[in-house]
Structure formats: C-alpha cells, structure tokens
Amino acid sequence: MSKIQSIIVAEDVHKWYGKFHVLQGVSLTVNRGEVVVLMGPSGSGKSTFIRTFNALEEYQKGKIEIDGITLSHDLRNIETIRKEVGMVFQQFNLFPHLTVLQNISLAPIWVRRSPKAKAEELAMQLLERVGILEQAQKYPGQLSGGQQQRVAIARALAMQPKIMLFDEPTSALDPEMVREVLDVMRNLARDGMTMVVVTHEVGFAREVADRVILMDSGSLVESATPDTFFSHPKEERTRKFLSQIL
Amino acid sequence: MTNDKLTWLRKNLFSTWYNSLLTVVCLVLLFWAVQGILTWAITQAQWAVIQVNLPLFLVGRFPQTLYWRTWIVVAIASTLGAITGGVFFGKQQLTKRGIALFAFIISVFLIVLPLDFTSRLWLLLIASLLFAGFWLGGKFTKVLTPWLSLLWLLSFPIVLWLIGGGFGLQPVSTNLWNGLLLTLLMAAVSIVLSFPIGVLLGLGRTSNLPVVRWFSILYIEIVRGVPLIGILFLAQVMLPLFLSADVRVDRVLRAIAGLVLFSAAYMAENVRGGLQSVSRGQIEAAKALGLNTALVVLLIVLPQALRTVIPAIVGQFIGLFKDTSLLSLVGLVELTGIARSILAQPQFLGRYAEVYLFIGFIYWVFCYSMSLASRRLERQLSN
Numbered sequence: 001m002s003k004i005q006s007i008i009v010a011e012d013v014h015k016w017y018g019k020f021h022v023l024q025g026v027s028l029t030v031n032r033g034e035v036v037v038l039m040g041p042s043g044s045g046k047s048t049f050i051r052t053f054n055a056l057e058e059y060q061k062g063k064i065e066i067d068g069i070t071l072s073h074d075l076r077n078i079e080t081i082r083k084e085v086g087m088v089f090q091q092f093n094l095f096p097h098l099t100v101l102q103n104i105s106l107a108p109i110w111v112r113r114s115p116k117a118k119a120e121e122l123a124m125q126l127l128e129r130v131g132i133l134e135q136a137q138k139y140p141g142q143l144s145g146g147q148q149q150r151v152a153i154a155r156a157l158a159m160q161p162k163i164m165l166f167d168e169p170t171s172a173l174d175p176e177m178v179r180e181v182l183d184v185m186r187n188l189a190r191d192g193m194t195m196v197v198v199t200h201e202v203g204f205a206r207e208v209a210d211r212v213i214l215m216d217s218g219s220l221v222e223s224a225t226p227d228t229f230f231s232h233p234k235e236e237r238t239r240k241f242l243s244q245i246l
Numbered sequence: 247m248t249n250d251k252l253t254w255l256r257k258n259l260f261s262t263w264y265n266s267l268l269t270v271v272c273l274v275l276l277f278w279a280v281q282g283i284l285t286w287a288i289t290q291a292q293w294a295v296i297q298v299n300l301p302l303f304l305v306g307r308f309p310q311t312l313y314w315r316t317w318i319v320v321a322i323a324s325t326l327g328a329i330t331g332g333v334f335f336g337k338q339q340l341t342k343r344g345i346a347l348f349a350f351i352i353s354v355f356l357i358v359l360p361l362d363f364t365s366r367l368w369l370l371l372i373a374s375l376l377f378a379g380f381w382l383g384g385k386f387t388k389v390l391t392p393w394l395s396l397l398w399l400l401s402f403p404i405v406l407w408l409i410g411g412g413f414g415l416q417p418v419s420t421n422l423w424n425g426l427l428l429t430l431l432m433a434a435v436s437i438v439l440s441f442p443i444g445v446l447l448g449l450g451r452t453s454n455l456p457v458v459r460w461f462s463i464l465y466i467e468i469v470r471g472v473p474l475i476g477i478l479f480l481a482q483v484m485l486p487l488f489l490s491a492d493v494r495v496d497r498v499l500r501a502i503a504g505l506v507l508f509s510a511a512y513m514a515e516n517v518r519g520g521l522q523s524v525s526r527g528q529i530e531a532a533k534a535l536g537l538n539t540a541l542v543v544l545l546i547v548l549p550q551a552l553r554t555v556i557p558a559i560v561g562q563f564i565g566l567f568k569d570t571s572l573l574s575l576v577g578l579v580e581l582t583g584i585a586r587s588i589l590a591q592p593q594f595l596g597r598y599a600e601v602y603l604f605i606g607f608i609y610w611v612f613c614y615s616m617s618l619a620s621r622r623l624e625r626q627l628s629n
Contacts, residue, residue: 079538091527093531097549106537152531
C-alpha cells in the first residue's frame with residue numbers, strides 16, 4: 001500500500017560540489033496529492049534537493065524513486081521520469097524564440113508525439129486555466145513576469161505530469177504579480193496535484209501546504225503541518241528562521 | 247535652405263573655430279578626390295575594355311550558342327530571390343517610388359549596357375520576374391513560406407544541370423565555366439555546404455563526448471592556423487598526388503572542397519559563440535520537459551544560438567565570397583581570373599584601373615546585397 005501511496009521517495013541523498021557537502025543525507029517521502037513546501041535560508045540546498053528529483057542535479061549517494069521508478073544514470077530512464085515531473089523555475093525560462101502557444105505545445109508534440117492540433121487544443125485549455133488565453137500568439141518577451149510564470153506553469157502541465165516541482169516560482173516577480181501566480185498554484189493544489197514547492201511565501205504555505213519542511217545546511221531540520229510549523233515549531237533552528245522571515 | 251538645416255550645420259560642422267577649419271579642410275580634400283576620380287573616369291579611362299569583354303567577365307568561355315542556359319539560371323535565381331525577398335519583407339508594400347526606381351535602374355541597364363537584342367529581351371524578362379516574384383512573395387506569404395527552402399534546394403541540381411549539361415543537354419566542361427558565373431557558383435555551393443558542416447563542428451566542439459570534442463578542436467585549430475591560399479594549393483596540387491591515378495576529381499570540385507573545409511572551421515567558431523550565449527536555464531527547462539539531447543539542441547539551443555550570430559555568419563559568407571578570388575592564383579578562371587586574362591589581351595594592356603574597378607564594383611554589389619539582407623533578416627527575427 002505504501003508503495004502506491006508514496007510518489008516521491010528520496011533516501012539518504014548526498015551531494016558534494018567538490019569538497020562542499022550540499023546535501024548531507026536527505027530523506028523525504030511525498031504522498032500522492034500532497035503539497036510539500038520547502039523553506040530554508042539561501043544556500044541550504046533546497047533547490048538542489050528538488051532538482052535531483054528530475055535529474056537536473058546529480059547526486060553521489062542515496063536513492064530516489066519517482067512513481068515506482070528508481071532514478072539511474074541511464075538517459076532513457078531519466079527521460080521517462082522527466083516526462084512525469086513538471087518543473088517551474090525562478091527565472092521562468094520560457095523559450096524566447098517561440099510563441100506562448102508553441103512554448104506550451106512543444107513538448108507534447110515532440111516528446112508525447114501527440115498531433116499538432118490536439119497539442120494546441122490542450123495548450124489553449126491550459127492557457128484558459130491559467131487565465132491568459134488572449135496571449136497565445138505573443139512572444140514571452142511581450143508578457144509581464146507574472147504572465148510569463150503562468151505560461152511556464154501551463155508549459156509544465158502540458159506534459160500532464162504526475163508531480164509538479166516549483167523552484168522559488170515567485171522570487172523573481174514584482175510584488176503585485178506574486179498573487180496571480182500563487183492563485184494558479186493554489187488551484188492546482190486543489191485539483192489534487194502532487195506538488196513540491198520551494199518558496200518563502202508564508203501565506204501560501206499556511207493555506208495550501210499539507211506539510212512544511214525547514215531545510216538548513218543540506219539537511220532537513222523540521223517537518224510538520226503548517227499549523228505546528230508556524231505556531232509551535234519544535235526545533236530552535238526553525239524558531240530562529242521564522243523570526244527572521246515573519 | 248531652411249533654418250533647421252542651418253542650425254544643424256552650425257551645431258555639427260561649425261561649432262568651434264577648429265571644427266570649422268576641419269570641415270573646410272575635409273570639404274577641400276573631398277572635392278579634390280571626387281573631381282580627380284570623375285575627371286579620370288570621364289576623360290582618361292577607356293571603358294572599351296569592359297564593353298568589349300562584358301560577356302567574358304560574366305560567363306567567360308561558356309559557349310555562346312548556349313548562353314540561353316545561363317540566362318535561364320539567372321531567371322531561376324532571380325525569381326527565387328525575389329519571392330524570398332517578398333516573403334520576408336513583403337509587408338512593406340511596393341511603393342510607387344520603389345517601382346519607379348526599379349524601372350529606372352532596369353532601363354538604364356538596358357540602354358547603357360552594350361547588349362544585343364536577345365540579351366535585352368532576357369534582361370527585360372528577368373526584370374519582370376523579379377517584380378512578379380516580389381509581389382507574389384508578399385501576397386502569398388503563408389502559402390509560400392514552407393516551400394521556400396525546398397525550392398532553393400531543388401534549384402541547385404537544376405542550375406548545375408543547366409550549366410554543366412548532360413541528361414539530354416549538350417555537356418559543357420568545367421574549364422569553360424568562367425567569370426562571374428564561376429564565382430557565384432563556387433561561392434553559393436561553398437556557403438551552402440560549409441554552413442551545416444560548421445554547425446556540426448561548432449556543436450562538436452562543445453560536446454560532452456571527448457572523441458568528438460577533440461576531433462573538432464583539432465580540425466578547427468589546424469585549419470585556422472593555415473592560410474586559405476595554402477589549403478587551395480593543397481586541394482589543387484597535392485590532392486591528385488594522394489588519390490590513385492584513375493580517380494580524377496574535377497578542378498572546380500577541388501576548389502569548392504578547399505573553400506568549404508576552410509570556411510567550416512571559422513563557421514564553427516561563430517556557431518560556438520552563439521551556443522555560449524544560450525543560457526543554462528533554457529537547456530534545463532527543455533530537459534525538464536523530457537526532451538532528449540538531440541531535440542534540446544535542434545529545437546531550443548540552435549535556433550537561439552544561430553539568431554544571435556547572424557551578423558557574424560553573414561560576415562563569414564561575405565568573406566568566403568571574396569575569398570573565391572584567390573582561386574585565380576591556382577588557375578581557376580573566375581571573375582578575378584578572367585580579369586587577369588583580359589588584361590593580357592594585347593589591345594587592352596595596362597587597363598588595370600578600369601578592369602579592377604569594374605570587378606571590384608561587381609564584388610561590392612553582391613557583398614552589399616548580402617549585408618543588406620542580413621540586416622533586414624535580423625530586424626525581422628528580433629520580435
């Protein structure tokens with residue numbers, strides 16, 4: 001039962017950048033439909049950690065299992081896993097030479113081999129879902145940061161992933177645009193998407209997360225429900241961190 | 247003169263006493279030079295050497311009875327070029343002034359150039375094809391765009407067939423392909439071939455596979471360290487020594503091989519510059535979507551990389567076009583080669599200035615067209 005229930009299983013993951021030990025044996029299990037928020041000071045390894053889930057970062061020791069498939073060095077294995085794991089980046093990373101519609105339909109057409117018409121129909125549905133249907137024919141450079149990030153979310157969703165990873169999705173946005181992106185993420189969580197989110201948005205974490213985790217110096221410090229995490233944290237380190245950001 | 251112009255003059259040319267002095271000195275020098283050149287061109291220069299030898303400059307010793315084949319080649323190239331131009335820049339409608347200018351240039355050509363009646367007819371036909379092609383390209387942009395590259399690709403074997411003959415046409419040996427015809431042919435084929443090879447080498451140089459990377463680096467650094475003329479001599483003189491006696495590679499083909507091998511190495515470095523300008527985030531985003539390495543390169547990296555290096559690549563093409571003149575030193579009679587043999591005609595001895603000015607002008611026309619097209623292309627692509 002637990003095998004079916006848990007969709008991400010990371011066990012004792014270690015990573016070194018040269019001599020620097022970024023991930024010092026991190027273990028995490030995420031259940032289907034769960035929303036996990038990772039917090040922590042910069043340089044604590046939270047981004048690095050979630051980037052190991054879709055093999056954008058290599059790790060030297062430990063084991064990661066995504067939806068029952070163990071991540072290996074084999075390229076085909078990595079590509080299989082990447083199809084199931086959507087990712088949203090801090091800097092959006094939209095493809096500037098393609099229109100919004102092309103950005104979203106690219107991967108379904110080339111990776112999922114779906115017909116162009118069908119991929120574009122899906123893309124339009126997703127654009128409607130993130131609320132920018134009218135921008136389909138524009139280029140990313142013509143959109144605001146918030147709109148770009150919503151396109152990036154739609155692009156990741158177009159592969160119909162089982163898991164969505166968010167790497168500080170609102171950190172590069174002007175304050176007035178943060179909300180439109182968080183709203184999209186909130187709806188996504190409501191629809192039952194499994195999400196791992198690295199963010200400093202306390203309000204979002206309180207409201208949406210099933211679990212909030214503090215990471216520091218490459219290890220998990222505390223993992224608790226948002227209520228416990230923000231109101232009665234057990235660890236001294238968590239209390240210190242919260243006093244700095246609240 | 248309006249007040250505006252006077253203010254502009256005062257501000258930019260006569261703002262201080264030394265600026266005024268510089269302006270006057272420059273004007274005097276300019277006047278002196280222009281007057282000298284014009285006086286020479288009108289009173290002293292004997293342009294007969296160009297007039298008499300015009301067909302020689304253009305197609306060399308290509309059989310006169312087969313000129314119609316070269317005219318068809320020009321017609322095909324002009325039509326395709328005009329359609330392409332229309333597709334890319336057709337949004338600017340043909341203005342009355344543009345049409346008038348075009349008609350004026352064509353009529354000057356028809357009147358001034360010492361051509362026989364058939365050539366004038368051909369020129370008129372080509373002019374109308376240019377006009378029609380541009381109009382068609384602007385009008386049916388959507389329909390034509392996907393076919394353009396295919397049409398260009400198809401035109402190559404047809405052009406080669408028309409020039410070289412065979413398959414029902416009277417064959418023309420390659421040593422009769424001369425003049426501008428040969429220059430354009432070699433430049434076009436070399437450009438078309440060196441581009442993909444250069445892209446592959448550029449990708450190879452940034453590859454993760456050590457064998458591929460080292461081979462690319464070795465090739466690029468060796469070729470870049472050798473002068474082009476050396477490579478051309480190598481291709482003409484030494485290649486036949488290495489190959490067995492019954493394998494005869496045509497001289498023109500060997501020349502093209504030399505140009506392509508040389509140009510590809512420089513192209514590779516240009517492409518590498520473009521590849522480095524694509525951010526890591528782009529590659530990560532593409533990978534995260536599940537695209538494999540080949541797709542990441544083809545769909546995400548190369549389109550962005552090539553776009554940023556269009557000016558450098560076109561510069562490379564222009565250089566390659568002019569470098570074909572070096573082939574005159576290894577015995578090919580392209581534009582520069584034919585100029586040299588025309589200068590050896592007893593009745594035109596010593597007419598260096600006229601001949602070299604003329605071919606210089608021809609080189610300039612083609613190079614400037616390329617750089618103009620590249621600037622337009624850049625503007626078109628920067629959305």
